Amino acid sequence: MKILLINGPNLNLLGTREPQIYGATTLADVEAAARAQAQAAGAELAAFQSNHEGAIVDAIHAARTDGTGYIVINPGAFTHTSVAIRDALAGVAIPFLEVHISNVHKREAFRHHSYLSDVAVGTIVGLGTMGYTLALQYALAALAATPTK
Numbered sequence: 001m002k003i004l005l006i007n008g009p010n011l012n013l014l015g016t017r018e019p020q021i022y023g024a025t026t027l028a029d030v031e032a033a034a035r036a037q038a039q040a041a042g043a044e045l046a047a048f049q050s051n052h053e054g055a056i057v058d059a060i061h062a063a064r065t066d067g068t069g070y071i072v073i074n075p076g077a078f079t080h081t082s083v084a085i086r087d088a089l090a091g092v093a094i095p096f097l098e099v100h101i102s103n104v105h106k107r108e109a110f111r112h113h114s115y116l117s118d119v120a121v122g123t124i125v126g127l128g129t130m131g132y133t134l135a136l137q138y139a140l141a142a143l144a145a146t147p148t149k
């Protein structure tokens with residue numbers, strides 16, 4: 001079982017970026033916890049972060065042929081702008097969960113729309129970095145129930 005964790009732009013700044021919104025946990029902490037969670041379940045986790053839309057699209061394409069069974073993605077600001085990332089996720093037909101650390105629905109209006117949510121299995125919003133843990137828990141259970149992946 002292999003899960004790909006993708007974080008988008010500015011999430012490399014986690015821990016110092018607007019901590020009142022995104023908390024004090026660093027991206028390295030998030031990725032290390034996710035890796036340990038996956039390994040404890042007998043799964044592999046690949047973690048990818050980029051500030052560049054095309055690099056995220058390329059990472060999604062690569063998942064199509066590397067055995068990835070589930071994607072957990074926080075697209076950052078590309079959530080609200082990127083048809084390209086939406087199309088890549090739909091194009092590889094790998095189930096994915098959309099995660100947002102903050103409750104985007106309590107923030108600026110431009111954050112209320114996602115180009116991904118209607119093609120996602122589900123979304124986890126506003127639960128801080130625990131959202132990643134919960135998303136992984138769901139993805140691991142889903143993969144365990146479908147042994148082919």
Ligand SMILES: O=C(O)[C@@H]1C=C(O)[C@@H](O)[C@H](O)C1
Nearest residue numbers: 010074076077100101102111
């Ligand atoms: O809450 C989050 O994780 C999302 C992260 C970002 O960087 C923002 O651009 C999104 O609007 C929200």
